[in-house]
Amino acid sequence: MPDLPGWRKIKYEEDLDPGFADEIASIPGGEHLFNCIQCGTCSGMCPLSPEMDYTPRRIIAMIRAGFRREVLSSYTCWLCASCYSCAVECPKNVKITDIMYAAKRLAIREGVAPSRFPISVLAREFFNQVHSKGRTNEGRLIMRLYMKSNPLKALKQASMGLKLWMQGRISIGSESIKRKEELHKLLGAIETERMVQKRDVVTHKEAR
Amino acid sequence: MSYLYFPGCSLKGTGRAYEDSMLAVFQALETPLEELEDWNCCGATAYMAISELKAFALSARNLALAEAKKGTADYINLIAPCAACYLVLNKANKYLRDYPDIRKKINPALDAAGLSYKGTVKVRHPLDILANDIGGERISRLVKKPLKGLKVACYYGCQIVRPYADFDNQHNPTSMNIIMKALGAETLDWPLKTRCCGGSLTGTVQETGMRLGYVILREAQRRGADVIATACPLCQFNLECYQKQMGSAYNDKIDMPVAYFSQLMGLAFGMDDKKLGINRLFVPIKSSQLAGGAYVRG
Ligand code: SF4
Numbered sequence A: 001m002p003d004l005p006g007w008r009k010i011k012y013e014e015d016l017d018p019g020f021a022d023e024i025a026s027i028p029g030g031e032h033l034f035n036c037i038q039c040g041t042c043s044g045m046c047p048l049s050p051e052m053d054y055t056p057r058r059i060i061a062m063i064r065a066g067f068r069r070e071v072l073s074s075y076t077c078w079l080c081a082s083c084y085s086c087a088v089e090c091p092k093n094v095k096i097t098d099i100m101y102a103a104k105r106l107a108i109r110e111g112v113a114p115s116r117f118p119i120s121v122l123a124r125e126f127f128n129q130v131h132s133k134g135r136t137n138e139g140r141l142i143m144r145l146y147m148k149s150n151p152l153k154a155l156k157q158a159s160m161g162l163k164l165w166m167q168g169r170i171s172i173g174s175e176s177i178k179r180k181e182e183l184h185k186l187l188g189a190i191e192t193e194r195m196v197q198k199r200d201v202v203t204h205k206e207a208r
Numbered sequence B: 001m002s003y004l005y006f007p008g009c010s011l012k013g014t015g016r017a018y019e020d021s022m023l024a025v026f027q028a029l030e031t032p033l034e035e036l037e038d039w040n041c042c043g044a045t046a047y048m049a050i051s052e053l054k055a056f057a058l059s060a061r062n063l064a065l066a067e068a069k070k071g072t073a074d075y076i077n078l079i080a081p082c083a084a085c086y087l088v089l090n091k092a093n094k095y096l097r098d099y100p101d102i103r104k105k106i107n108p109a110l111d112a113a114g115l116s117y118k119g120t121v122k123v124r125h126p127l128d129i130l131a132n133d134i135g136g137e138r139i140s141r142l143v144k145k146p147l148k149g150l151k152v153a154c155y156y157g158c159q160i161v162r163p164y165a166d167f168d169n170q171h172n173p174t175s176m177n178i179i180m181k182a183l184g185a186e187t188l189d190w191p192l193k194t195r196c197c198g199g200s201l202t203g204t205v206q207e208t209g210m211r212l213g214y215v216i217l218r219e220a221q222r223r224g225a226d227v228i229a230t231a232c233p234l235c236q237f238n239l240e241c242y243q244k245q246m247g248s249a250y251n252d253k254i255d256m257p258v259a260y261f262s263q264l265m266g267l268a269f270g271m272d273d274k275k276l277g278i279n280r281l282f283v284p285i286k287s288s289q290l291a292g293g294a295y296v297r298g
């Protein structure tokens, strides 16, 4: 159970956020949220539900009931591998994967994503690389990921890295697109979904 | 019909063997692929978690660049071999079409960058092109060394056939099986064709990621597969590179070649190992094993 200030096992109505469901339902892909019949097919299909703190069905129910803090600080959305097994089987066409993405974005935005939890670190690293170069380099991505979340693991993985490098499968040089200004104009024109920059600096410091 | 090709970051990195073999095989089929000039990262799943609109914008630039190549045709095919690129580009294409809200924000951004997109690109996977446009018949005509006796477990992974693709059955896809049969191979009947390989979890929550991969490998091994054929660089990486670690974690011996379906095609076409990137595999499958008209184990 997450150790959050004011955490109580029993919820009072004032702990809930009644607008949460509407917020999620308003994102592209969230529109069928209210059609869920709680059949549990998604949880049954999900290859990760045994390891999640709340199964996908439960997350849907919690979103509808307004359990904002619990949903956003859960591991479930970060464990979701975007395999879409749930979404293709859902009898009510709920786009569960899109809802998991929305939860991830909100969690990062609100600063409740576990800051050293490698998945959110990976997402941020990825974002930064694409932003500056237009492409990613897997070797560098993985290296930075381990340095930031678990430096010891970097050493353990070194032999695999060496083997891949010898096979010409990773390099640490950086790939870049030619017309970077074009990309920057494009991304600059999208009003930033109030993400990061400032917060990112903070979490990067923490990670060191 | 011309085909534009979107490699994506992985095919230039860990998935180089996929690119090498794919280009060689399409060349042999007289359907050369032309790389999309100055393509950028598709946005992939990690980007989605930060900013959905920016992820769509990244895909939209690629779609716009592809559309500019269309000429007078009604539409142009953009081929994305990586499952994640395929899904993300396909999703962006559909969401741009179906959600006016997204269009309203993406179009001005494209405009600011001097680009535009009207929606005339079809995002397609090479399996779709091979099974549906080219067909097993044309493929089998090129076979010089039939993969006789080779038991192939066709593994599609999750993101190729669902949820936006419509070229194959989402529950029991068969396009890769059609191709493998055209090469003379035997295909395995197994239930984990579209099960998740763990995606990027192998790098982040490794125990969890590895468990997913292990389940797939164990099942293929139990059913007597000689090789797993994949169609995605991340699936290939996850299933191939952690076998040793899985072995010690689950006290089991996993020794299973995991090749790209395009490499197996190249082998059957009698192409050189090197040209197909066979040397880039951890657990290799070699053309010498196919000499003498049938596959030799070991
Ligand atoms: S499968 Fe769909 S309807 Fe059933 S519980 Fe999951 S989201 Fe709800």
Ligand code: SF4
Residues within 6 Å of the ligand: A042, A045, A046, A047, A048, A049, A056, A079, A080, A081, A082, A083, A084, A085, A086, A087, A096, A097, A100
């Ligand atoms: S998309 Fe996510 S929630 Fe749905 S089945 Fe796959 S891992 Fe589970």
